[in-house]
Amino acid sequence: MQKELTCEQVGAIITFYLEGKLSDSLKKAVKKHLDSCPECHAKFEELKQMVNYFEKSINEKNDTSDDIVKSEYQKRQYAEFKYNLSAYLDNELDDKENIRIKKITISNPIARKDLEDMYSFKKILHNSFDITKNELKQDFAKTVINEMHEHKNNTEISFQKLTFAFFAILTLIIIGAIKLWF
Numbered sequence: 001m002q003k004e005l006t007c008e009q010v011g012a013i014i015t016f017y018l019e020g021k022l023s024d025s026l027k028k029a030v031k032k033h034l035d036s037c038p039e040c041h042a043k044f045e046e047l048k049q050m051v052n053y054f055e056k057s058i059n060e061k062n063d064t065s066d067d068i069v070k071s072e073y074q075k076r077q078y079a080e081f082k083y084n085l086s087a088y089l090d091n092e093l094d095d096k097e098n099i100r101i102k103k104i105t106i107s108n109p110i111a112r113k114d115l116e117d118m119y120s121f122k123k124i125l126h127n128s129f130d131i132t133k134n135e136l137k138q139d140f141a142k143t144v145i146n147e148m149h150e151h152k153n154n155t156e157i158s159f160q161k162l163t164f165a166f167f168a169i170l171t172l173i174i175i176g177a178i179k180l181w182f
């Protein structure tokens with residue numbers, strides 16, 4: 001059975017909800033809470049507006065950056081960067097893509113500025129719903145997510161362990177590749 005979420009728990013994972021990063025069952029639980037809690041609903045609407053505003057300002061910047069980014073190659077490179085930026089920040093790219101984006105960021109000042117903007121935006125986003133202590137925020141969100149999944153059976157748990165091992169190895173490979181690259 002699905003557990004009920006408290007306002008505090010919803011606050012801790014709301015940004016993941018907005019970014020579509022939660023499992024289906026957790027998504028449902030958050031939606032259920034938002035539908036029945038005006039306070040959290042209002043906060044969520046506020047957050048959504050903030051995200052829309054940010055996306056709009058990024059798109060407006062794209063129009064002007066066309067004049068600055070001159071060559072076709074640079075334009076294509078920049079488009080690729082834009083497309084992958086969010087995945088890059090969330091560590092969702094493979095090591096080859098990761099290095100490409102890193103390289104674009106270094107060679108293209110506009111891309112670098114976007115990356116910095118995106119970083120600070122993500123920071124604001126994930127700080128805006130702080131209900132508990134700031135430094136515990138990220139861990140608290142993880143705790144909530146883990147708690148919601150604690151009913152999972154052993155097969156799934158060992159699968160999670162395998163997944164974790166896979167990502168640990170992948171991280172080592174990426175670090176190695178980055179060192180080689182630079």
Ligand SMILES: [Zn+2]
Nearest residue numbers: 007037039040
């Ligand atoms: Zn609430």
